[in-house]
Structure formats: structure tokens, C-alpha cells
Amino acid sequence: NSYRTVYAFAREMYPKKKDTYLQYGTAGFRTKATELHHVMYRMGLLAVLRARYKKGVIGVMVTASHNPEADNGVKIIDPRGEMLEEAWESWATKFANVVDEKLEDTINEVIKLFNIDNMNDRVEIVIGKDTRPSSLPLAKAVQDGVLALSGKPIDYGIVTTPQVHYFVVCKNTNRAYGQPTEEGYYRKLINAFLRVRGDKYNKGNYENRLMYDGANGVGAKKVKYLREVLKESLLVEMYNDEIIGSGKLNHLCGADYVKSQQKFPNGVPKEKNTRCCSVDGDADRIVYYYLDDNERFHLLDGDRIATLAASYLKELLQKTGLDLKIGLVQSAYANGASTEYISNKLNISVSCTATGVKHLHRKALTYDIGVYFEANGHGTVVFSNNAKQKLVATARNNSTSADHKEACFKLLDVIDLINETVGDAISDMLLVETILHERGWDVKQWEECYTDLPNKLLKVTVKDRNVVTTTDAERICVTPEGLQDEINTIVSKYKKGRSFVRASGTEDIIRVYAEAATKEDTELLAIEVAQKVY
Numbered sequence: 001n002s003y004r005t006v007y008a009f010a011r012e013m014y015p016k017k018k019d020t021y022l023q024y025g026t027a028g029f030r031t032k033a034t035e036l037h038h039v040m041y042r043m044g045l046l047a048v049l050r051a052r053y054k055k056g057v058i059g060v061m062v063t064a065s066h067n068p069e070a071d072n073g074v075k076i077i078d079p080r081g082e083m084l085e086e087a088w089e090s091w092a093t094k095f096a097n098v099v100d101e102k103l104e105d106t107i108n109e110v111i112k113l114f115n116i117d118n119m120n121d122r123v124e125i126v127i128g129k130d131t132r133p134s135s136l137p138l139a140k141a142v143q144d145g146v147l148a149l150s151g152k153p154i155d156y157g158i159v160t161t162p163q164v165h166y167f168v169v170c171k172n173t174n175r176a177y178g179q180p181t182e183e184g185y186y187r188k189l190i191n192a193f194l195r196v197r198g199d200k201y202n203k204g205n206y207e208n209r210l211m212y213d214g215a216n217g218v219g220a221k222k223v224k225y226l227r228e229v230l231k232e233s234l235l236v237e238m239y240n241d242e243i244i245g246s247g248k249l250n251h252l253c254g255a256d257y258v259k260s261q262q263k264f265p266n267g268v269p270k271e272k273n274t275r276c277c278s279v280d281g282d283a284d285r286i287v288y289y290y291l292d293d294n295e296r297f298h299l300l301d302g303d304r305i306a307t308l309a310a311s312y313l314k315e316l317l318q319k320t321g322l323d324l325k326i327g328l329v330q331s332a333y334a335n336g337a338s339t340e341y342i343s344n345k346l347n348i349s350v351s352c353t354a355t356g357v358k359h360l361h362r363k364a365l366t367y368d369i370g371v372y373f374e375a376n377g378h379g380t381v382v383f384s385n386n387a388k389q390k391l392v393a394t395a396r397n398n399s400t401s402a403d404h405k406e407a408c409f410k411l412l413d414v415i416d417l418i419n420e421t422v423g424d425a426i427s428d429m430l431l432v433e434t435i436l437h438e439r440g441w442d443v444k445q446w447e448e449c450y451t452d453l454p455n456k457l458l459k460v461t462v463k464d465r466n467v468v469t470t471t472d473a474e475r476i477c478v479t480p481e482g483l484q485d486e487i488n489t490i491v492s493k494y495k496k497g498r499s500f501v502r503a504s505g506t507e508d509i510i511r512v513y514a515e516a517a518t519k520e521d522t523e524l525l526a527i528e529v530a531q532k533v534y
């Protein structure tokens, strides 16, 4: 049969070490790079099965995102650019953990269970990798897995995670979404950006200069190209752009460091009142920040980007005269002040889902214009086919008023500026810059929209994190019994207090989130709740 070589290959090239057990979590597999060769090979196999089952192109991205350089990981991307469907996550876990001798049996189980009857299809698997030195051999292992089952690996080399999502969607929509090449990706974003921006680069308080922290990763490499093309329209000053093998990837810099430490990154000059942004190691997250006159650090995170984008899109939508449903999706980690601002000031419907972009993305798809962001800076905007069709029809209709027409064309450009397939640091940056430019805002005006409540995130190590289970988008604790009552009692003592606990999906810990009216109260609240979790 066509996969006679699967076992031989596994045994000779990518044997599974004994005693390793890995689980496909919210972000795929992630661990020390040295533990992953057999996993990569097997994900190549699984991707081919998934592609045959879905009769479409599947993506595989080799990255450990914001983790240290010595780690690596892999995630599988479904035909519509979404994260691998949950039902197959457990197959991914099974594939990663069976002994070499059982690999072919496991393949047969999947073929049988899903009635895969097209095992000769030469399905395409899009493969991308980040700048980690370990990514090269690991991506090669994915390719070998694809080849072992007679699939067709398409190697895009070093690219960002969102680029891989984009390529997959382009291929599966017959290029309706764009050309499945890096050039096609840039062209789509850049053309839209330049059209919306026009030739007036500075406006009001907006200055077209931005300090950019590339986290010494792929986000630096890719923005270098963009910078050349954008020239004077947007002056992106590059920092932390040592790319391959420097050992500095995400080290004291990057979006995760800035957000979780609430600190200015190393490697970026401490210039006051200047707009700065940081991306993470695979460029799917971005946060903004600046230092004020007193060198105090101010963070503008995913919640800020979400509210900026949603208010802008709502305004633009009103100008088109079209009746479309806009909504914003957050997780429980969104700052309470942002949620209040969205519902009370912006009058935009806001909903909360469980942590993890696949949950937010799915909910966002229920709107015509669905904006979603995690507080950590991962997010995007999705537009329904209904919205796109109405916009195109209205823009082309001769009886549409000139104002409405202009707004429709502009919104269509803004749609092109956005990578709808997944959160994309580069595309999100261009969107933020577009909105600030149009409003003539500097970073302080953006910040003045609302005042963040002080907040604190703690990690608690417990014997078994699975004892904590939750409901209501993770905001209410179901087990251990009685814990939620205790949390309620504690929270009620604090003005504007809110706190919840949940088991992390990516680390072996319990996370405790707290916010309250003052910084002191927030610290106390977090500690009080954490003590109940021990």
C-alpha cells in the first residue's frame, strides 16, 4: 500500500523516545525542541489524513510563539484558516504518543473511523516555520511525514503564523481571498493601507513614526520588507531584529514580556511620549505602549485595540447607511473598564467566551462584523459574506448617494487591510495606524477613551490543575465545591472587584485574575483568592 514506508521512516529517522507524553493544547504541542522530532513527523502524517478527509489544503506551523528560543511547537490549521477542530485534537494527542510500532494501526483507525476513501489524493500541506534554529529540522520532519503518506508538502520557509493561515485560506477559496504567496499577502495589505491613508501622512496629533520591537524573531524579518515598501507613509523604526540563532528571541522583549511584566522592553530606546509596539515570536500578537513625561509606562493592550477597531468600524458602518450587525468578543481576561466602555459608551454588543482564540473567533463569526481580541494582543476582525456582498452591491449601485458610496469603498479597503483568518500582528498594526491617522490621534488620545482598572494575574501551582473546572465562559468556578462562594465573599469586599480562577490550557498551573478600583486592593484581592486555591 501507499504508506508502506511510514513505520520504516519513523523507526529510522524519527523514533519516539520512551516515557514522553505530550498533549495537543490550545496552542498545539509545545515543549523543548529536542522532544519534538517524532511529533513533527507524525503531525505531517495527520495533516495528510485531515486534508484527505476535508478534501482541502491543511496548514502546519512550526513555532513556540512567545516561549524561549529553546522551545518549539506545532499547530495544525484547518481549511478555513481555523485552528484544528477539537475532535481531531485528541487524534493529534494519540498520534504524538503511540509507540512507533502502532503508528500504522493508528493511521488505519482514522481512515476507518472517518471513511477516508481517497487515500491516493495528493493533498497539499502548507508548511511554515519561525526563526528558531530548531525549526529547520523540525519542519523537515513534518515534510517527511507528509511525503510518507504521499501528500504534497508546500514549504513556505520562514513565515509568520498568520501568513500560514492566509496561504491556507487563499488555496482553499481558489484564490478568492488572495494570492497564496508572500508577495500576494503583502500586496493585499499594503495596497489597502496606502489607499486608505492617501498622501497626507501626518494628521492632527498623529505622527507617522512608530518604534517597533520585533522580539528578535520572524516579526522583525517580515516588517523589514514592509518598511521598505511603505517608505515615508509609515516610518517604522526597527528594534530587536536579531533574527536567527542569537538566543535572544522573546528575551526581555516582545509582546508577551511587555504585557505580562507590564514593562518597557529591552532594546528599545526610552524615548518619551512616542508610540511603540511589540510583537511576539510568530507575529500573531501585538501590543502598544509608551513612556510618559515621567517615564511611567502605559500599556495599550488587546482590549484597547479591540475598542479602537470596533468604534471605528461602527462609525464607518453608519456612514455606509447599511444595516449590519457589529459585535465585539472578549475573554474574561478583558479589563472590566473596556467592557463597560464598549457596552455603555460605544453601544456595541459585547460577548465573552472561554480563553483561546478559536472560541473568540467562532463567536465573532456570528456577527456581520465581528471584532475579537484577547487582552494579550491576539485578535482580528471577521466580516460575513452577507456584509461583503451588501457592501459591494451598494458601492456599485448607481442610486447610492456619493457619501454612502465612499464609505462602502473605504470599508472594503479596510476589510482588505485585515487578515480575517487569524490574529496578525502586522495587519493589526496597519489597522491601528490607519485609525489613529484618520482620527488625527496621538497615543495619549487613544488611551483617554477609558481608564483601565488595575489588574493582576497570578499563577498558582497545584497538585492537579484539573480539579478546577468552570462554567459561564470560565467566570464561575464549579469545582472544587464551595470555592466560588468563597471567591464571591472576598470579591464583595472590594470596590469594583472582580476575580476568577481557571486551569491554564498551556501551562500546568491555575491562573488567578483580579481587578479592583485601586492597585493596592487589586493586589490584596488577588492574593486572598489565590490563597483559597492552594
Ligand code: NG1
Residues within 6 Å of the ligand: 026, 027, 333, 355, 356, 357, 374, 376, 378, 503, 504, 505, 506, 507, 511
Ligand atoms: P492559558 O494558558 O490557557 O491561560 C494562554 C493565554 C491565552 C492564549 C493561550 C494560547 C492568558 C491569560 N492566557 O492560555 O490568552 O493566548 O495561552 O497561546 O493570557
Ligand code: ZN
Residues within 6 Å of the ligand: 065, 066, 280, 281, 282, 283, 284, 285
Ligand atoms: Zn504567537
